[in-house]
Amino acid sequence: METLVIERSGIGGQAGSTERIDNYPGFAQGISGADLADQMREQAERFGVELLIAQTVASIDAGDEDGGVRTVVTESGDQYRAPAVLLTPGTRYRRLNVPGEDDFIGAGVHFCATCDGPFYRDMDTLVVGGGNSGIEEGLFLTRFASHVTVLEVGDRLRASQVLQDKAAAHPQMDIRLNTTVREFRGDGKLSSVLVEDVNTGQQDELHPAGVFVFIGLDPNTAFLADSVELDERGFIKTGTGMETNRHGVFAAGDVRAGSTKQVAAAVGEGAAALISIRGHMEQEIRNRGYAGD
Ligand SMILES: Cc1cc2nc3c(=O)[nH]c(=O)nc-3n(C[C@H](O)[C@H](O)[C@H](O)COP(=O)(O)OP(=O)(O)OC[C@H]3O[C@@H](n4cnc5c(N)ncnc54)[C@H](O)[C@@H]3O)c2cc1C
Known part of the structure; x- marks a missing residue:
């Protein structure tokens, strides 16, 4: 799989700007959010993930119901096309x-x-x-x-x-x-x-x-408009395998309705979504002979 991560500011999200994270497995003495973000970035790059930073996603086109290409459009007007999209835009404090x-x-x-x-x-x-x-x-x-x-x-x-x-x-x-x-x-x-x-x-x-x-969290989902189903508070609804109501579009982390709002949970959801995405792509290739562009 070829993976592109699009991030509007710096890699690491809310965890990256947290002073200290004491409850993420593997770091017995705790770790600063910035160091954890650096290590995650380095690990992703080691596996060939392409990171596009300082680019804000403005909209997504979830494609037709039963499969095909999904298009992600950034504020600068660039378009990225893929057979599967994982949405992880997180939340912000109200x-x-x-x-x-x-x-x-x-x-x-x-x-x-x-x-x-x-x-x-x-x-x-x-x-x-x-x-x-x-x-x-x-x-x-x-x-x-x-x-x-x-x-x-x-x-x-x-x-x-x-x-x-x-x-x-x-x-x-x-x-x-x-x-x-x-x-x-x-x-x-x-x-x-x-x-x-x-x-x-x-x-x-x-x-x-x-x-x-502490008056609540708002999901960063305004850019999604009605491209995927949201709950009444604007969090993304998912079904089996972290898939949204649009086939081939997945969601994980704090933005997902019912999520735990912890780094370990967000990472775990990302891993679960990845397994589903792999299954989805194998299916797409079998059905259409399509392997992305
Ligand atoms: C101050 C603070 C302290 C915390 N402490 C802990 C802790 O000690 N332990 C713990 O387990 N959890 C902690 N958390 C919670 C933890 O940070 C989150 O659960 C975790 O970061 C969620 O990850 P995420 O990837 O789902 O979302 P986020 O970390 O919110 O990341 C979402 C990313 O998407 C980007 N983005 C949003 N919209 C767009 C767009 N349109 N285009 C491109 N990019 C976009 C954002 O810039 C952001 O980088 C803390 C949170 C905060 C705020």
Whole structure:
């Protein structure tokens, strides 16, 4: 098989920009995301994979229903044709989209407790979002921070009962319901956060050292339009063998509906999809005598 990887920024995705990955098999002492990405790139190149970086895929044409050529078109207008396409565009963290958020990213506003939590040893922190991620990451933050306040815009937490019970019993955690962030304030570095009770409109200025935002993930699937079936949140639906509803088009990793959002899981899904792709291509060659162009 000849394989082309098209990547809009640098090889490694979200894992590549993660400070440290401690739960990927084979690296007993953990590994920095950048080093893991470098090693994966080197290994792919050793097997002849062609890497096309700084090219964004703008659309795909999934071809006809029962087989044939799939076409991938980049923003620069180049077209790449193949008998099989594997979609792995991943996700991005949802933002609050309030004033100041962009200004303080990395300087008081964060999206990963594992990565940035240790900077807040013995300090007060705020977590925005009372779902599973918010509570899990909030509990994790209590290892470093002296206190963690979780803001939830709804009138109850959305996290599982087990997590809610842990949070309620934790002496360093408290929860504020019906509360959202209106603004991040500061000068170069975050100094305060304007929050609002969504029922009463009452505003309050809080002074946490750091804020961690966990209000969900959005899939990077806008470019797919309606070329493959997505779930109601925009994640790609797959069936047996990681195949989408379009024959010969597969999906793996964080973008796949129901995926685990871990590096080991994403890699495993990629390997499973590859086995299906090999079977698909053998079938195509048998049916059509077609081996790609
Ligand atoms: C801060 C942080 C810390 C994490 N820590 C851990 C951890 O410790 N352990 C762990 O197991 N997991 C961790 N994760 C999760 C892990 O990074 C992901 O599960 C994994 O990276 C998913 O891989 P993926 O290939 O599916 O997607 P991604 O890593 O998101 O990669 C998708 C790639 O597709 C590219 N792309 C998107 N759209 C297009 C397009 N139209 N054209 C071309 N390219 C495109 C993107 O630029 C990106 O490089 C962490 C995630 C984050 C954000």
